[in-house]
Amino acid sequence: MARPVSFILSAASAVFALALPASADVQTLSADAAHTLVQRGELILLDVRTPSEWAMTGMPRDSVGANVKDVDFLAQARGAVLGDLDYPVAVICRAGNRSTLAAAQLEAAGFADIYKIAEGMAGLEGIGEGWIKRGLPTDQFLPPDR
Numbered sequence: 001m002a003r004p005v006s007f008i009l010s011a012a013s014a015v016f017a018l019a020l021p022a023s024a025d026v027q028t029l030s031a032d033a034a035h036t037l038v039q040r041g042e043l044i045l046l047d048v049r050t051p052s053e054w055a056m057t058g059m060p061r062d063s064v065g066a067n068v069k070d071v072d073f074l075a076q077a078r079g080a081v082l083g084d085l086d087y088p089v090a091v092i093c094r095a096g097n098r099s100t101l102a103a104a105q106l107e108a109a110g111f112a113d114i115y116k117i118a119e120g121m122a123g124l125e126g127i128g129e130g131w132i133k134r135g136l137p138t139d140q141f142l143p144p145d146r
Contacts, residue, residue, distance in 0.1 A: 025107060026103045026104075026107060026115065027114070028115065028117075028118045029090055029115045029116070030119065030128055031060075031092075031117055031119055031129075034090050034115070034117050035131075035136045037090075038061070038062050038063070039061075039062070042088060043089070043090055043115070044064060044081055044089045044090070045060055045063040045064065045089075045090050046064050046065075046066045046076075046089060046090070046102065047060060047063045047066070047092055047121075048066055048068040048091050048093050048101075048102040049067065049092075049121070050067050051065070053094065053121075054141035055141050057121055057132060057138065058138030058139055058141060059138060060136065060139075061136070061139050062139070063092070063139075065141065068093070068098050068102040068105070073102070073105065074106070081111075086112045086113060087113065089111055090114075090117055091106070091114070091117065092116075092120055092131065093120050094120050094121050095120040095122050095124050095130075096124055096127070099120065100116060102116075103115075103116045119131075
């Protein structure tokens, strides 16, 4: 009987850990600062939204799509930095929730230099206008079957 209880406690702990905000090691960047760093080649920007969201709004210029809900999210993130877990990575979503989850997953996987764009694509009151309202460039997303 102890085995099912310990499994339930382990599973609950894992779910709770994923729900926690990223640690203090994860820095926050404005959309403007992220755009500048990406253009300089000093930062990889992961758009962690869904493909349907990418299709609706486009993706931040020169970002990499890595849907945080995909089972291979971490593999996609590692591929974006060519396996260099020390390379600076920023995550962006619509309004900050999924980027917090993505940052926590990246940190747990050993990524060392993680940033989150708290204002996201759509903006967040009290945080910032967001990528789109700031007029920052986007690239059109075309699904792979095209």
